[in-house]
Amino acid sequence: MKKLSLLLVLFSFLFVACADKKPKIETEELKTEMETEVDEMETTIVDSLSTTMEKxxxxxxxxEEEIDEMLEDL
Structure with a gap:
């Protein structure tokens, strides 16, 4: 029973050690891509708000000019 347990532990360590690390890099790349998209969305929102405020x-x-003209007429 001890030998079986030791074998299981050994195989689990080997499995974890030999696991492919590439998906973690891809998730980091996805995070940076998502952050870039969020930044672009925020920029778009700010631009549209500033345009609305200018209008x-x-x-x-x-x-104000119309009111001033009306007051002068009075």
């Missing part, structure tokens, strides 16, 4: 600013300025 709103222009609309507010136009409204």
């Amino acid at each position: 709103a600013k222009e609309e507010i300025e136009d409204a």
